[in-house]
Amino acid sequence: MSNPCAVIGVGQTRYTTKRRDVSIAGLVREAALRALQDAGLTWQDIDAVVIGKAPDLFEGVMMPEAYLADALGAAGKPMMRVHTAGSVGGSTALVGASLIQGGVHDRVLVVAFEKQSESNATWALSTHQPFSASLVVGAGGYFAPHIREYIRRSGAPEHIGHLVAVKDRQNALKNPYAHLRIPGINLKMVESTPMLWEPIRYLDTCPSSDGACAMVLSSAGKLTDSTPAWVLGTAMRSEPIFRAGRDTVNPQGGKDCAADVYRQAGITDPRREIDVAEVYVPFSWYEPMWLENLGFATEGEGWKLTESGATALDGDIPWNASGGVLSSNPIGASGLIRFAEAALQVRGMAGEHQVDGARRALGHAYGGGAQFFAMWMVGSDRP
Amino acid sequence: MPSSDPTTLRARHALEFPGGYTRTTGPVIGRFLTELRDGRVVGVRTAAGRTLVPPLEYDPDTGDAVTEEFVEVGPAGTVESWAWVNTPRKGHPLDRPFAWALIRLDGADTALVHAVDAGDVKAMRPGLRVRPRWRAERTGHITDIESFVPEVTRIVSEVRVEYSLRPGLALTRFLQGVAEGVFIGCRCGGCHKVYVPYRLSCPECGVSITEEVAVPDTGTVTTFAINNLPDPRAPEVPFVSAYIQLDGTDIPMIALVGGIAAHEVRQGMRVRAVWVPEEERTMSMSNIKWFAPTGEPDVEL
Numbered sequence: 001m002s003n004p005c006a007v008i009g010v011g012q013t014r015y016t017t018k019r020r021d022v023s024i025a026g027l028v029r030e031a032a033l034r035a036l037q038d039a040g041l042t043w044q045d046i047d048a049v050v051i052g053k054a055p056d057l058f059e060g061v062m063m064p065e066a067y068l069a070d071a072l073g074a075a076g077k078p079m080m081r082v083h084t085a086g087s088v089g090g091s092t093a094l095v096g097a098s099l100i101q102g103g104v105h106d107r108v109l110v111v112a113f114e115k116q117s118e119s120n121a122t123w124a125l126s127t128h129q130p131f132s133a134s135l136v137v138g139a140g141g142y143f144a145p146h147i148r149e150y151i152r153r154s155g156a157p158e159h160i161g162h163l164v165a166v167k168d169r170q171n172a173l174k175n176p177y178a179h180l181r182i183p184g185i186n187l188k189m190v191e192s193t194p195m196l197w198e199p200i201r202y203l204d205t206c207p208s209s210d211g212a213c214a215m216v217l218s219s220a221g222k223l224t225d226s227t228p229a230w231v232l233g234t235a236m237r238s239e240p241i242f243r244a245g246r247d248t249v250n251p252q253g254g255k256d257c258a259a260d261v262y263r264q265a266g267i268t269d270p271r272r273e274i275d276v277a278e279v280y281v282p283f284s285w286y287e288p289m290w291l292e293n294l295g296f297a298t299e300g301e302g303w304k305l306t307e308s309g310a311t312a313l314d315g316d317i318p319w320n321a322s323g324g325v326l327s328s329n330p331i332g333a334s335g336l337i338r339f340a341e342a343a344l345q346v347r348g349m350a351g352e353h354q355v356d357g358a359r360r361a362l363g364h365a366y367g368g369g370a371q372f373f374a375m376w377m378v379g380s381d382r383p
Numbered sequence: 384m385p386s387s388d389p390t391t392l393r394a395r396h397a398l399e400f401p402g403g404y405t406r407t408t409g410p411v412i413g414r415f416l417t418e419l420r421d422g423r424v425v426g427v428r429t430a431a432g433r434t435l436v437p438p439l440e441y442d443p444d445t446g447d448a449v450t451e452e453f454v455e456v457g458p459a460g461t462v463e464s465w466a467w468v469n470t471p472r473k474g475h476p477l478d479r480p481f482a483w484a485l486i487r488l489d490g491a492d493t494a495l496v497h498a499v500d501a502g503d504v505k506a507m508r509p510g511l512r513v514r515p516r517w518r519a520e521r522t523g524h525i526t527d528i529e530s531f532v533p534e535v536t537r538i539v540s541e542v543r544v545e546y547s548l549r550p551g552l553a554l555t556r557f558l559q560g561v562a563e564g565v566f567i568g569c570r571c572g573g574c575h576k577v578y579v580p581y582r583l584s585c586p587e588c589g590v591s592i593t594e595e596v597a598v599p600d601t602g603t604v605t606t607f608a609i610n611n612l613p614d615p616r617a618p619e620v621p622f623v624s625a626y627i628q629l630d631g632t633d634i635p636m637i638a639l640v641g642g643i644a645a646h647e648v649r650q651g652m653r654v655r656a657v658w659v660p661e662e663e664r665t666m667s668m669s670n671i672k673w674f675a676p677t678g679e680p681d682v683e684l
Binding site for chain 1: 536558574586587608621633634684
């Protein structure tokens with residue numbers, strides 16, 4: 001049995017297309033200082049720093065952990081970088097938590113960021129090497145065929161994706177940090193945006209954001225907060241992108257990861273036992289797909305849950321009350337934001353997008369070609 | 384030359400005092416211009432404690448004389464308002480598009496009118512931070528500041544890495560096949576799955592693969608994307624990038640589909656590789672123009 005770990009501080013920057021007013025160091029410090037302030041701590045109180053971000057090619061900064069060590073008060077302390085593509089924010093939190101759970105440290109600062117405006121992610125994800133003839137253009141070009149296959153298998157009607165695109169942006173209007181705020185967002189607006197990678201329309205996709213998120217994790221003996229978010233379960237899984245028989249619509253890695261984290265948290269019926277979920281949905285159709293992958297609905301039935309309004313803020317299982325990745329996407333930080341928003345919910349600190357009485361929340365991230373998964377369950381009650 | 388046509392009779396007439404009018408500066412403006420010549424900007428303090436930049440000999444609010452206190456301000460300041468000049472005229476401070484702006488220098492209580500060399504109208508906004516660009520040769524004139532320029536907020540970082548890439552044993556073998564118009568795959572001795580392109584180990588079993596298999600160039604579209612964003616590797620938009628499972632293999636490969644309108648492509652559609660003519664083939668995937676429909680009935684997925 002591992003040592004208990006709790007979230008005692010959360011800090012976020014506002015998410016926006018271009019943070020021209022801060023350097024990369026300034027950006028991560030902004031989030032980190034807010035997390036420290038939330039925890040009532042200073043840099044001196046931190047034992048170790050874990051930082052995560054997506055590919056170095058996004059900013060063209062090799063080994064950002066070395067460059068950012070002093071900016072994050074890590075002089076003389078352990079500092080490490082985590083990288084698991086888009087799921088990295090989640091993995092960063094889990095590596096930080098493991099340092100507490102393993103009894104190595106008492107307080108760990110976890111930080112993740114992306115400053116997408118320093119280049120262009122679609123370029124960085126489409127650098128084609130000689131000899132290969134990949135025709136994948138950006139993340140949308142990669143995921144569109146798998147969404148098409150989901151629609152074929154499930155028979156989901158065309159508007160399901162658009163429902164998610166609207167719902168998450170409505171939630172974003174209640175989140176002061178959210179990047180996309182589209183007053184009056186509705187189905188017609190989504191349907192009238194250009195088709196980029198059929199079946200993905202412009203407003204079915206996430207934005208490109210600059211931003212950072214940070215959390216202070218603590219052992220049970222070093223709490224500074226009377227309403228911490230207790231870590232109830234953590235799990236990571238990965239699978240090879242090219243493997244015969246790999247199910248790219250409903251990946252085994254995601255199912256196994258969910259089963260593991262639910263087992264640790266004592267969850268047998270996620271739809272009923274989880275109060276709110278922050279799930280990595282960068283393309284709208286991934287909500288129904290992950291509803292099935294994470295066991296909230298049986299296979300082929302996820303879209304019905306979305307259509308019924310169950311995942312809306314006033315539904316019985318709100319997904320992405322914060323507006324999710326569809327509303328803010330500093331890629332490297334996006335997973336950590338999911339984990340942090342889950343923590344804010346069970347601490348009762350989510351502000352206008354708080355789900356009343358949330359006691360157990362799921363944070364989820366995925367990355368690569370839907371081949372890396374990171375999840376945690378947090379709760380208001382000490383395990 | 385005056386015109387000889389009485390209806391259009393007109394002539395140019397210029398008045399210019401030889402050598403130019405002088406302007407006696409008086410002590411206040413004179414101090415301001417003298418400081419400019421030395422590369423400094425000063426304002427004058429009013430009795431009410433305001434700092435006027437450029438300075439005046441009187442407080443414009445009360446008519447009282449200003450104090451004799453001069454204070455250095457700036458050199459940086461903030462744009463309060465601006466007007467863009469798209470076509471500069473003769474006599475304008477810059478020969479390229481620029482903004483006339485009201486700039487409040489740090490420490491000043493009034494704004495100074497000057498040019499901002501922002502490059503692009505999109506760079507202008509209220510609140511923009513600017514600094515003076517001084518002329519090397521200064522004479523004690525407002526044009527000693529050639530213009531104001533935005534502060535440095537961003538640089539371009541010249542990052543470039545160059546690699547010399549070799550395809551490795553497996554991909555070389557595959558491309559040898561492609562050069563001859565054949566897809567070379569392999570069969571895992573453990574799970575008996577057939578992979579294409581050819582590879583040396585099984586991602587499922589982790590064991591080395593030794594059995595080479597020639598794979599037909601026909602297959603089935605399992606799923607696809609219709610791409611509306613242009614890409615240099617596709618002939619036009621929309622183009623279809625598809626997962627194609629070649630017959631007898633256990634994993635799809637991604638390739639372009641052509642010879643059919645994008646919106647007529649179907650999951651389950653049967654396709655065959657369209658090879659470029661033999662004499663144009665190299666050890667490259669560009670030997671395959673795309674996959675085109677065979678006309679066979681669709682496969683049930």
